[in-house]
Amino acid sequence: xxxxPDLPRAARPFVAFVSLLRANGFAIAPEQTIAFLAAVELLxxxxxxxxxxxxxxxxxxxxxxxxxxxxxxxxxxxxxEEVSGSEADDDEVVRLQEEGRGEDEPPLADDSNESGxxxxxxxxxxxxxxxxxGASDALRRLARDAPARLPxxxxxxxxxxxxxxxxxxxxxxxxxxxxDGEVMRLGWLKRRTRPRKMLLLIDVSGSMKARSExxxxxxxxxxxxxPNVEVFTFGTRLTRVTRALRIKRTEQALAAAAHLVSDWDxxxxxxxxxxxxxxxxxxxxxARGAAVVILSDGLERGDVSALRDAVAKLSRRAWRMSWLTPxxxxxxxxxxxxxxxxxxxxxxxMLDGGSSATVVDHLLSLRNRRAA
Amino acid sequence: xxxxxxxxxxxxxxxLEKALRGAYYLADDGIATAAYLALALGKPLLLEGAPGxxxxxxxxxxxxxLGRRLIRLQCYEGIDASAALYEWNYPRQMLAIRxxxxxxxxxxxxxxxxxxxxxxxxxxxxxxxxxIDEIDRSDQEFEAxxxxxxxxxxxxxxxxxxxxxxxxPVVVLxxxxxxxxxxxxxxxxxxxxxxxxxxxxEARIVMMRASSVxxxxxxxxxxAVGKLRRxxxxxxxxxxxxxxxxxxxxxxxxGGARWPDAFKxxxxxxxxxxxxxxxxxxxxxxxxxxxxx
Numbered sequence: 100x101x102x103x104p105d106l107p108r109a110a111r112p113f114v115a116f117v118s119l120l121r122a123n124g125f126a127i128a129p130e131q132t133i134a135f136l137a138a139v140e141l142l143x144x145x146x147x148x149x150x151x152x153x154x155x156x157x158x159x160x161x162x163x164x165x166x167x168x169x170x171x172x173x174x175x176x177x178x179x180e181e182v183s184g185s186e187a188d189d190d191e192v193v194r195l196q197e198e199g200r201g202e203d204e205p206p207l208a209d210d211s212n213e214s215g216x217x218x219x220x221x222x223x224x225x226x227x228x229x230x231x232x233g234a235s236d237a238l239r240r241l242a243r244d245a246p247a248r249l250p251x252x253x254x255x256x257x258x259x260x261x262x263x264x265x266x267x268x269x270x271x272x273x274x275x276x277x278x279d280g281e282v283m284r285l286g287w288l289k290r291r292t293r294p295r296k297m298l299l300l301i302d303v304s305g306s307m308k309a310r311s312e313x314x315x316x317x318x319x320x321x322x323x324x325x326p327n328v329e330v331f332t333f334g335t336r337l338t339r340v341t342r343a344l345r346i347k348r349t350e351q352a353l354a355a356a357a358h359l360v361s362d363w364d365x366x367x368x369x370x371x372x373x374x375x376x377x378x379x380x381x382x383x384x385x386a387r388g389a390a391v392v393i394l395s396d397g398l399e400r401g402d403v404s405a406l407r408d409a410v411a412k413l414s415r416r417a418w419r420m421s422w423l424t425p426x427x428x429x430x431x432x433x434x435x436x437x438x439x440x441x442x443x444x445x446x447x448x449m450l451d452g453g454s455s456a457t458v459v460d461h462l463l464s465l466r467n468r469r470a471a
Numbered sequence: 472x473x474x475x476x477x478x479x480x481x482x483x484x485x486x487l488e489k490a491l492r493g494a495y496y497l498a499d500d501g502i503a504t505a506a507y508l509a510l511a512l513g514k515p516l517l518l519e520g521a522p523g524x525x526x527x528x529x530x531x532x533x534x535x536x537l538g539r540r541l542i543r544l545q546c547y548e549g550i551d552a553s554a555a556l557y558e559w560n561y562p563r564q565m566l567a568i569r570x571x572x573x574x575x576x577x578x579x580x581x582x583x584x585x586x587x588x589x590x591x592x593x594x595x596x597x598x599x600x601x602x603i604d605e606i607d608r609s610d611q612e613f614e615a616x617x618x619x620x621x622x623x624x625x626x627x628x629x630x631x632x633x634x635x636x637x638x639x640p641v642v643v644l645x646x647x648x649x650x651x652x653x654x655x656x657x658x659x660x661x662x663x664x665x666x667x668x669x670x671x672x673e674a675r676i677v678m679m680r681a682s683s684v685x686x687x688x689x690x691x692x693x694x695a696v697g698k699l700r701r702x703x704x705x706x707x708x709x710x711x712x713x714x715x716x717x718x719x720x721x722x723x724x725x726g727g728a729r730w731p732d733a734f735k736x737x738x739x740x741x742x743x744x745x746x747x748x749x750x751x752x753x754x755x756x757x758x759x760x761x762x763x764x
Binding site: 149408 | 474476483484500501504505507508509511512514517519521522547548549551559561562564565568569571578610612648649650654657658659660661662663664703704705706707746
């Protein structure tokens with residue numbers, strides 16, 4: 100605080116609180132600090148609750164970090180010592196067991212996990228580090244061709260056109276005004292296209308170990324190349340990594356994503372993961388009208404009916420649903436596992452996801468495909 | 472920053488809460504404080520929350536408390552300046568040019584201007600409340616356009632010049648959080664996340680909104696709705712659904728249906744998704760029995 104000598108004494112604790120919040124990753128602008136000070140003054144303040152509410156209203160911590168805000172508030176103003184509850188972005192990580200459907204816990208986990216005492220729920224909570232690797236040819240191709248070849252949809256905004264369904268009255272009138280009110284030529288409008296939403300669900304369980312790093316790199320390239328891409332990973336948990344992948348530098352983004360995901364190489368409960376995804380209205384909305392791409396081998400350890408229901412629901416919301424599995428090699432792929440057979444009729448494209456090149460091929464071919 | 476400690480006779484969050492109660496809106500400390508600060512600091516109020524927690528109702532109640540006209544701008548994808556701000560009446564302009572003949576005419580006069588919600592608020596900031604509803608439905612272009620409006624409260628019409636509000640208007644924005652809003656937008660506003668109310672407060676809301684509902688019914692419905700919200704449903708029932716459910720069950724009961732049965736038969740007004748209904752159906756009896764007890 101000594102570096103802020105001009106501040107009135109009374110304002111210092113509040114400005115220091117803002118610094119504390121910033122140090123803990125809350126984005127707070129100077130104008131918000133000013134509003135906070137004004138708000139505290141307006142309210143009295145008659146007690147700590149006034150200060151807390153003033154902070155909530157003016158500093159606007161996002162709702163999923165409300166608990167962290169409250170904890171920092173207690174530490175700063177009330178001298179609390181709690182450092183226990185590790186603040187997690189709970190909104191972004193959905194623990195599947197809490198979203199379970201009240202039935203028996205499905206048998207899960209890879210055999211390797213079951214021996215460990217910690218793996219009672221089939222979770223091998225580990226963090227993964229990625230080594231540096233240059234962009235492969237496939238990823239470079241994706242970055243280059245994405246703007247021209249990713250799927251688009253008709254938007255609601257209109258743009259000038261040579262011919263179109265609507266007359267451009269504004270332009271026509273302006274031209275007419277120049278010609279003493281004589282309409283020489285009618286301007287036209289048509290609907291502009293926009294990039295279609297894309298939803299990428301990446302399986303990071305043990306059986307997909309060989310592919311998960313490449314798939315995440317691919318997701319990063321796609322996130323950078325297209326504007327509205329949502330990316331989730333699933334294994335025994337469901338994790339939203341969209342925000343981490345918005346970081347431009349590849350290694351930094353992958354490290355951030357790897358840090359978020361805690362169920363690398365564990366068991367698989369695809370059905371439960373997708374159910375959990377659909378149960379959060381905000382997440383479920385990402386699938387609506389989107390090109391949904393699931394990168395998974397479909398080796399389901401849980402209940403096949405849960406998987407089938409979830410995929411059916413997802414495919415009704417999606418514009419087109421693709422399931423890319425490393426098991427599908429060659430043209431005449433016939434699914435063998437029980438899970439893949441169950442979901443085959445809801446999936447529009449069940450294709451090879453065995454390498455980045457084949458995944459990129461499919462993504463870039465989506466534009467020519469129709470809604471299904 | 473212009474700070475007005477008292478607006479329309481309201482000088483504290485408690486006074487605002489009391490006034491809102493008079494307008495049939497039960498506010499908790501959080502929202503009363505946020506709304507008071509927004510009014511006092513002259514900033515827009517951004518309300519976020521799940522569908523059906525009463526965001527739009529809050530804006531209506533604030534307008535009623537201030538005795539102002541509510542101007543509602545419903546957002547949708549592709550909404551643009553001609554729908555939010557102003558538009559010229561082109562056919563009329565064209566007709567005027569034709570009729571004017573040799574005389575000169577100003578086709579950008581007042582009579583050719585069609586006022587849209589944002590312009591209407593700028594012109595009468597002391598007698599209106601602007602509600603920009605479901606901002607998350609609009610696209611990023613519109614959000615960027617709003618930023619300019621919300622920081623300076625002025626707009627420019629190329630043909631007529633800049634129009635500035637005489638005082639800072641009261642603006643309420645709502646969002647269902649179907650997508651993340653731009654940080655810059657959150658920064659300019661006083662923010663409040665509306666959570667589902669506590670059971671106690673929700674029961675009072677139900678009774679206030681539906682006067683025919685008995686207290687025991689209201690409490691049972693609120694308990695049942697509280698349980699439903701903990702289930703992984705694709706659409707959890709909001710406050711509006713709780714009110715409807717209580718009203719529907721009361722109506723069925725008056726028509727002769729027994730109590731737990733009346734709740735069960737009217738579940739359709741609380742859960743409106745076929746799959747949610749199918750999912751909850753096996754346990755519905757137990758859930759209602761627990762709530763009624």
